[in-house]
Amino acid sequence: xxxxxKKKGITFGIITGVLSVLITTSIYIVDLSxxxxxxxxxxILAVYIIIGCVLLVKTKKDLxxxxxxxxxxxxxxxxxxIGIAISVIxxxxxxNVIDPEAAIRLKELTLxxxxxxLEKFGTPxxxxxxxxxxxxxxxxxxxxEQLKGSIWSIVGSAIFGAILAAIFKKDKPVF
Numbered sequence: 001x002x003x004x005x006k007k008k009g010i011t012f013g014i015i016t017g018v019l020s021v022l023i024t025t026s027i028y029i030v031d032l033s034x035x036x037x038x039x040x041x042x043x044i045l046a047v048y049i050i051i052g053c054v055l056l057v058k059t060k061k062d063l064x065x066x067x068x069x070x071x072x073x074x075x076x077x078x079x080x081x082i083g084i085a086i087s088v089i090x091x092x093x094x095x096n097v098i099d100p101e102a103a104i105r106l107k108e109l110t111l112x113x114x115x116x117x118l119e120k121f122g123t124p125x126x127x128x129x130x131x132x133x134x135x136x137x138x139x140x141x142x143x144x145e146q147l148k149g150s151i152w153s154i155v156g157s158a159i160f161g162a163i164l165a166a167i168f169k170k171d172k173p174v175f
Contacts, residue, residue, distance in 0.1 A: 002071065004062045009075045012055040013082025016048065020087035028094065032106055036113040052160070055079055056168040066172045072165030080157035088150045095141035103141035111135055 023044060027034045034040050059075045060067040095103035111132060118128045139145060 001074070002063075004059065005071055005075045006078065008055060008059045008062065009078025010082060012051065012075075013079040014086070016051055016079060016083030017086025017090075019047070019051075020083060021090045024087070024090065024094065028099075028102065032102060033109045033113075035106055036109050049160075052076055052079075052164050053168075056164055060168055060170065066170050067168060068171060069165045069169045072168050073161050076161035076164055077158060080161060081154065084150050084153045084157065088146050088153075091141070092143050092146050095146075096143060103139075107135075107140070110140075 027040075056067070056072050056076060059072065063071065095106075114135065115128060115132060118131065123131075140149070
């Protein structure tokens, strides 16, 4: 594997993972209810999109202005795997070891937020009750659920990485 690809992927993966830890910690300290806000999730996603774009632009530059789809995808995927791993390990520790009460509180906040949203959309009371019952039985912060969630994050990152790699690729001229 090309050293530039490996180095950029690892470096940006660590940056993304540390950023995720800092964001989670900041929200944890400031106001746990922010984790239930859709606009914050979109804002964080936008930051990760920008980081992915910067990663591929810098990688292409370091590769002499040319980058194949495979090189772009590999760089992004290495970065995503490392970032997701750091984030998931931190979340498992935070919500299962350091402060399990925060997971309980966040689950309550998520329930409240979901009920408010469903009521706002005119969802029937019976459907709201059914949703609440399902949510009460589900522990999104358990180690197993965190690991399952990381699989979906990896799949989403692979799809997004393929899109970015296709956008930023520039093959060397044949002649």
